Amino acid sequence: MKRRLAIAIAAAALAAPPVLAHQVMPGVTGLPGAALHTLTAADQVMALVAVGLLAGLNRWRGLGAAMAGLVVGFAAGFADLLYGPTIPQAWLGALVVALVAALASAFNLKPYPAVAFAFAAVIGAVIGIGAQPSGETWADIANTGAGTLLGIVIIEVVPGVISALIRAGWPRVLIRVAASWIAASALMVLAFALVPLLHG
Amino acid sequence: MPRPFPWRPLAGAVLVLALAAAPAEAHSIKGAVFGFVTGFMHPLTGPDHVVAMVAVGLWGTFLGAPAIWLLPIVFPLIMALGGAAGVIGLPLSHVETGIALSAVVLGLMVALAVRVPVWLAVVMVGFFAIFHGYAHGRELPLAVGPMEFALGFVIATGCLHLAGIALGLMARWKVGEYVVRAGGAAITLAGLWFLFT
Numbered sequence: 001m002k003r004r005l006a007i008a009i010a011a012a013a014l015a016a017p018p019v020l021a022h023q024v025m026p027g028v029t030g031l032p033g034a035a036l037h038t039l040t041a042a043d044q045v046m047a048l049v050a051v052g053l054l055a056g057l058n059r060w061r062g063l064g065a066a067m068a069g070l071v072v073g074f075a076a077g078f079a080d081l082l083y084g085p086t087i088p089q090a091w092l093g094a095l096v097v098a099l100v101a102a103l104a105s106a107f108n109l110k111p112y113p114a115v116a117f118a119f120a121a122v123i124g125a126v127i128g129i130g131a132q133p134s135g136e137t138w139a140d141i142a143n144t145g146a147g148t149l150l151g152i153v154i155i156e157v158v159p160g161v162i163s164a165l166i167r168a169g170w171p172r173v174l175i176r177v178a179a180s181w182i183a184a185s186a187l188m189v190l191a192f193a194l195v196p197l198l199h200g
Numbered sequence: 201m202p203r204p205f206p207w208r209p210l211a212g213a214v215l216v217l218a219l220a221a222a223p224a225e226a227h228s229i230k231g232a233v234f235g236f237v238t239g240f241m242h243p244l245t246g247p248d249h250v251v252a253m254v255a256v257g258l259w260g261t262f263l264g265a266p267a268i269w270l271l272p273i274v275f276p277l278i279m280a281l282g283g284a285a286g287v288i289g290l291p292l293s294h295v296e297t298g299i300a301l302s303a304v305v306l307g308l309m310v311a312l313a314v315r316v317p318v319w320l321a322v323v324m325v326g327f328f329a330i331f332h333g334y335a336h337g338r339e340l341p342l343a344v345g346p347m348e349f350a351l352g353f354v355i356a357t358g359c360l361h362l363a364g365i366a367l368g369l370m371a372r373w374k375v376g377e378y379v380v381r382a383g384g385a386a387i388t389l390a391g392l393w394f395l396f397t
C-alpha cells in the first residue's frame with residue numbers, strides 16, 4: 001500500500017504541468033504569492049527537487065541538513081539582496097547545483113550531510129538574492145521572505161521525503177530516471193548560458 | 201500453468217504511445233520556439249527520433265537488469281552532452297545519418313535479440329545519443345524558454361524510453377517476444393527508410 005502510494009505521488013509529481021514563465025501569479029499577493037513565486041522559475045524548482053532527491057538518499061540526516069542549509073542560504077541571500085552588493089549571474093548557481101545534485105542522485109550516490117547542507121545553502125542563497133520584495137514596507141519584506149522560504153522548503157521537502165522512503169525497486173529507478181532528466185536539462189541550459197561567454 | 205497474457209501492460213504502453221502520438225508532419229519547427237510544449241513535442245514530431253527511442257527501451261528490456269534501467273538513465277545524460285555541443289555550436293557532421301543509423305542498429309539488436317555486455321550497450325546507445333542530443337540542441341538557442349524547452353524534450357525522450365520498456369515487457373511471453381522482435385525489425389526498416397530518403 002505504501003509503495004503504491006509512493007508511486008502515485010511520484011507519478012503525480014512527474015505529471016505536474018510545466019512552469020512556463022517566471023511571473024507572479026495574478027491576483028495572489030503577500031505571503032501566498034511569495035510562496036508560489038518560486039514555482040514559476042523552472043531552474044530553481046529543478047535545483048530544489050534535485051537537492052531534495054539527493055538529500056533523501058541519506059534519509060532524515062541528509063534531509064535535515066538540506067533543510068538547515070536551505071534556511072541559512074536563503075537568509076544570507078535575502079540579506080544580501082536587501083543590504084549587500086549585487087551578485088551578477090547568481091542564477092547560474094541554481095543550474096550548477098541542479099546538475100551536480102541530480103547527477104549524484106541519478107547514480108545513487110549517498111551524500112554526506114555536509115554536502116546536502118552546502119548544495120541546499122547555495123540554492124537557498126540564489127533564491128534569496130532574487131526574492132525581490134513586493135514593496136518597501138517591513139510587512140512587504142517579511143511577507144516576501146517568509147513566503148518564499150515556506151515555498152522553497154515545501155518544494156524541497158516533498159521530493160526529499162519521497163526519496164527517503166523509496167529505497168529500492170522500480171520506484172527508486174523512476175526517481176533516478178527523473179534525476180537524470182533534471183541533470184540533462186540543467187547541462188544543456190548551462191551550455192546555453194555559456195554561449196555568450198564563448199562567442200563573445 | 202502458463203501466466204495470463206499481460207493485457208494491462210500492453211494497454212498501458214498503447215495508451216502512452218497514443219498520448220505521445222503526433223500528427224505526421226515534417227520534423228521542423230516553424231517560427232519561434234516556445235517553452236516546454238515545443239520542447240516536449242520536438243522528439244515526438246520526428247519519427248526517426250521516436251523509433252530509435254522506443255528501440256532503446258525495447259533493447260533494455262531484452263538485456264534485463266541492470267541495462268533495463270541503466271540505459272534510460274545514461275541516455276539523457278549523454279544526449280545532453282550532444283545537446284550542449286549543439287547549443288555551443290561545435291561542428292558535428294552527418295547528424296541525420298547518425299540518427300537514422302541509430303534506428304537501424306538498435307532495431308537490429310531487438311529483432312535479433314542480441315545480448316551484449318552492459319558496458320557495450322551503454323557505449324552503443326551513448327554514441328547514438330550524441331546525434332539525437334545534437335539535433336535537439338541546435339533548436340535550443342531559438343527557444344524563448346531554454347530551460348523549459350530542454351526539460352520538455354528530455355522528458356519526452358524519457359517517456360519514449362519508458363514506452364519501449366513497457367512494450368518490451370511483453371517479451372516475457374513467447375508470443376510477446378515474437379511481437380517485440382517484429383517491432384525491432386520494423387524499426388530497422390524504418391531506419392533504412394530514413395537513411396536512404
